[in-house]
Amino acid sequence: MNPIGAEPYIVLSMVLFLMGALGVLMRRNAILLFMSVELMLNSANLALVAFAREWGQVNGHVFVFFVMTVAAAEVAIGLALIVNIFRERQSINIDELRQMQG
Amino acid sequence: MEWLFLIVSFVAVLAAGMMLTRQNAVHSALFLIVNFGCVAFLYLMLDAPFLAMVQVTVYTGAIMVLFLFVIMLLGAEATTDTSGRMRWLGFAGTAVAIILLLIFAFPLASNMLSDERAEPPATSARLRVINAIPGGDNEPFTIEDMGQTVTMAGIVTGTVMLDSADDASADWRIDDVAYDYTRDAIANYAELPAGEYTAIAGVELAGFATSPMLSESLTLTTDSAHSAVFYENAEGVVAVALLEDDVRAPAVGKMRLSVFNAVTDRQVALVDVGQYTARRSLCEDDSCNSLIPHRVLIAHLPSGQQTSLELEEGSYNLAFVDQDQAILRTLADYEAERGVIETRVLVREPGVPGSQGSYRAAVFTAFAVPAFGSPESVGQVLFIDYVLPVMLVGMLLLVALIGVIVLARPDALAQAERRRINRRRRVNRPLVSVIAQQTGADVLSGEYMAKLPGGGDDKAAE
Numbered sequence: 068m069n070p071i072g073a074e075p076y077i078v079l080s081m082v083l084f085l086m087g088a089l090g091v092l093m094r095r096n097a098i099l100l101f102m103s104v105e106l107m108l109n110s111a112n113l114a115l116v117a118f119a120r121e122w123g124q125v126n127g128h129v130f131v132f133f134v135m136t137v138a139a140a141e142v143a144i145g146l147a148l149i150v151n152i153f154r155e156r157q158s159i160n161i162d163e164l165r166q167m168q169g
Numbered sequence: 170m171e172w173l174f175l176i177v178s179f180v181a182v183l184a185a186g187m188m189l190t191r192q193n194a195v196h197s198a199l200f201l202i203v204n205f206g207c208v209a210f211l212y213l214m215l216d217a218p219f220l221a222m223v224q225v226t227v228y229t230g231a232i233m234v235l236f237l238f239v240i241m242l243l244g245a246e247a248t249t250d251t252s253g254r255m256r257w258l259g260f261a262g263t264a265v266a267i268i269l270l271l272i273f274a275f276p277l278a279s280n281m282l283s284d285e286r287a288e289p290p291a292t293s294a295r296l297r298v299i300n301a302i303p304g305g306d307n308e309p310f311t312i313e314d315m316g317q318t319v320t321m322a323g324i325v326t327g328t329v330m331l332d333s334a335d336d337a338s339a340d341w342r343i344d345d346v347a348y349d350y351t352r353d354a355i356a357n358y359a360e361l362p363a364g365e366y367t368a369i370a371g372v373e374l375a376g377f378a379t380s381p382m383l384s385e386s387l388t389l390t391t392d393s394a395h396s397a398v399f400y401e402n403a404e405g406v407v408a409v410a411l412l413e414d415d416v417r418a419p420a421v422g423k424m425r426l427s428v429f430n431a432v433t434d435r436q437v438a439l440v441d442v443g444q445y446t447a448r449r450s451l452c453e454d455d456s457c458n459s460l461i462p463h464r465v466l467i468a469h470l471p472s473g474q475q476t477s478l479e480l481e482e483g484s485y486n487l488a489f490v491d492q493d494q495a496i497l498r499t500l501a502d503y504e505a506e507r508g509v510i511e512t513r514v515l516v517r518e519p520g521v522p523g524s525q526g527s528y529r530a531a532v533f534t535a536f537a538v539p540a541f542g543s544p545e546s547v548g549q550v551l552f553i554d555y556v557l558p559v560m561l562v563g564m565l566l567l568v569a570l571i572g573v574i575v576l577a578r579p580d581a582l583a584q585a586e587r588r589r590i591n592r593r594r595r596v597n598r599p600l601v602s603v604i605a606q607q608t609g610a611d612v613l614s615g616e617y618m619a620k621l622p623g624g625g626d627d628k629a630a631e
Contacts, residue, residue, distance in 0.1 A: 086185045086186065092259065112208070113212075119542075125542065136565070136566060139232055139566070146235060150242070150243065
């Protein structure tokens with residue numbers, strides 16, 4: 068059995084989540100923004116897996132599975148949007164996307 | 170183990186930091202891949218090998234390749250971050266993040282360092298009572314109560330009281346009423362917290378409890394399973410046997426068959442009779458006493474003992490025979506399915522002793538407990554408990570796929586292009602000047618031409 072409890076993993080996942088949140092706040096590039104969101108989702112997954120091990124329940128793993136699936140769908144749609152926006156404006160800086168009108 | 174965790178988590182945080190600060194988007198994506206790889210390694214350390222592999226294939230494989238592909242397709246490597254105007258947000262965000270981290274992580278870290286960590290709640294151990302006393306309304310059986318032998322008749326309950334050694338308040342009672350084993354009764358496992366117990370076993374008949382027949386200490390551990398089997402022993406007196414069931418997954422492609430002999434005064438052997446025709450000729454005439462050549466699977470199982478064997482997947486014709494080579498019970502066309510754990514308790518049914526139908530191999534199935542976090546265990550939960558969400562997520566992926574196709578269809582580009590072209594081609598010359606250009610003669614005289622918008626330029630050009 069693993070001698071490390073769940074706490075270090077939770078702390079690590081918090082650190083990673085906050086770094087992802089900072090990335091969302093600080094970076095203006097839409098692709099980097101997306102990557103930061105992925106980092107946040109991934110840190111949440113890490114916490115879920117740590118809790119699943121702590122409680123001896125596989126349900127946490129199943130939830131991580133769903134999160135991964137949703138993340139894949141989200142990335143596919145988001146990147147398609149980014150490609151379209153880039154075609155339209157030659158830029159993916161989200162500060163320049165201040166109007167909805169194409 | 171600690172140093173491994175520290176190194177991997179350090180690399181993960183470092184990679185995340187590098188991802189946030191790189192100016193080149195490709196470098197950021199590569200550092201994010203490193204971070205995801207570290208997280209996959211942490212999943213391995215957290216007994217989640219299946220998720221670790223999914224993480225590598227889906228995240229670092231599919232999603233990040235998609236990111237890199239889009240970055241390189243757009244040629245957007247240089248991230249044009251706006252500077253100055255929102256710079257304070259970054260500093261404020263960092264400060265808030267550090268404060269949050271201190272607030273939440275500090276209690277966790279202090280808890281981590283102190284010795285009095287909460288014990289992780291153990292997964293439960295399992296115990297079941299199998300009542301194989303030849304029961305029935307009018308079937309007498311004999312028990313020993315207070316040193317005396319008492320013969321009673323009726324439906325009897327086998328009872329196990331578990332007295333927790335650590336905690337006075339935690340007592341458990343598990344019982345099983347034996348009746349009608351012809352319908353393959355299933356005694357379910359009771360889930361109990363792991364720990365040290367004193368097991369006290371006895372039988373009850375219509376509310377009348379006998380004195381304990383067995384009192385022994387029992388250590389229940391997680392992922393272990395026990396059975397308390399009540400049966401008639403060789404002296405014809407009700408006895409109880411406390412057995413540890415082997416619930417580990419059987420070898421690949423095999424099933425595990427455990428046999429408990431609850432038949433009074435008989436040694437039992439389990440034999441593989443062989444082909445169907447052979448078994449037919451064996452038992453359709455009444456001379457079941459002589460056996461054709463066969464394969465002995467279990468030899469000499471005394472009364473009150475349990476043994477187990479692993480069978481290859483397939484179909485068998487099995488027979489229980491006693492020491493006089495008399496067939497007690499046949500299991501025709503017995504299907505051995507892979508991964509199954511089955512307990513067969515050979516009991517004597519009420520009725521005329523000696524005839525073939527008076528013995529019964531009651532089935533008590535047990536499912537193998539797959540290792541925590543293995544693909545097997547995740548798949549079992551995923552496709553049994555969460556079938557509907559799996560379907561919905563599949564639907565979501567389908568919708569996302571269609572959405573991406575709609576967004577990326579060539580029409581989207583064509584519309585933007587057409588708009589640009591239309592803008593360029595806006596007619597700013599009057600029709601008459603076009604006609605004049607094509608026919609080579611002025612339709613209108615110059616003074617009218619000059620009054621028309623844009624007409625003067627064309628005139629001048631000509």
